[in-house]
Amino acid sequence: MLLRRRDFSAALLGASAVSSPLLASAQGAAPVEGRNYQRMGQPLPTPPGKIEVIEFFWYGCPHCFVFDPTLEAWVKQLPADVSFRRLHVGFNAMVKLHQKLFFALEAMGVEPQVHAGIFNAFHVQRLNLTDEASITAMVAKLGVDPAKFKAAFNSFGVQTKAQAATKLSEDYRIDGVPTLAIGGRFTTSPSMAGAGVSGLTEEGLGKNAIGVADYLLKLARTKA
Numbered sequence: 001m002l003l004r005r006r007d008f009s010a011a012l013l014g015a016s017a018v019s020s021p022l023l024a025s026a027q028g029a030a031p032v033e034g035r036n037y038q039r040m041g042q043p044l045p046t047p048p049g050k051i052e053v054i055e056f057f058w059y060g061c062p063h064c065f066v067f068d069p070t071l072e073a074w075v076k077q078l079p080a081d082v083s084f085r086r087l088h089v090g091f092n093a094m095v096k097l098h099q100k101l102f103f104a105l106e107a108m109g110v111e112p113q114v115h116a117g118i119f120n121a122f123h124v125q126r127l128n129l130t131d132e133a134s135i136t137a138m139v140a141k142l143g144v145d146p147a148k149f150k151a152a153f154n155s156f157g158v159q160t161k162a163q164a165a166t167k168l169s170e171d172y173r174i175d176g177v178p179t180l181a182i183g184g185r186f187t188t189s190p191s192m193a194g195a196g197v198s199g200l201t202e203e204g205l206g207k208n209a210i211g212v213a214d215y216l217l218k219l220a221r222t223k224a
Helices: 005-012 062-075 093-108 111-123 132-141 146-153 156-171 202-222
Strands: 022-024 051-057 082-088 179-182 186-188 197-200
Touching: 051 202, 062 111, 062 202, 082 093, 082 156, 093 111, 093 132, 093 146, 093 156, 111 132, 132 146, 146 156, 179 202, 186 202, 197 202
Parallel strands: 051 082
Antiparallel strands: 022 197, 051 179, 179 186
């Protein structure tokens, strides 16, 4: 599934992850442009030398939470010609607060170590992470130095990175999360990858998205 920009207010009120039967693409069929993935009208610049994959996500998104284990396993097996990074979206004021959380932890070099714990805080513990104080208390429980975190959270560097991430999400026309951008040329998501056939759980849709992403990596290599 995809949590769309227009649904973020409802999600902030307590939407939780689900695993009900949802749409899934036909197994064995080649992904279809315009349905299972989108091609950028104008390719966006990417770092030279590798095919860049970006996950646009939000810590508070229940679909990102369900997708994350599947994505993590895939990232660990990516070939040497592929780079991966996450970018936290900033669709509204509250999500921008969580975006600053992400970039503060990234600036401190600890985001990968606490990534799962933060998802757990949102979706398992269901903490009310709606201000700087509650966010600081949460990361402190995960072993992050609260004073250093507050300094990073309020730094100009984190503000600049958050603004750049928001601009890039606009350039990719990201309207919901989780979404994968590949090689500056394609986007897909569990929702798009699952368009066509009913029957799989949300976890299954995530696996479909990984299959489409692998297909798009091949396209990116051939410049198709």
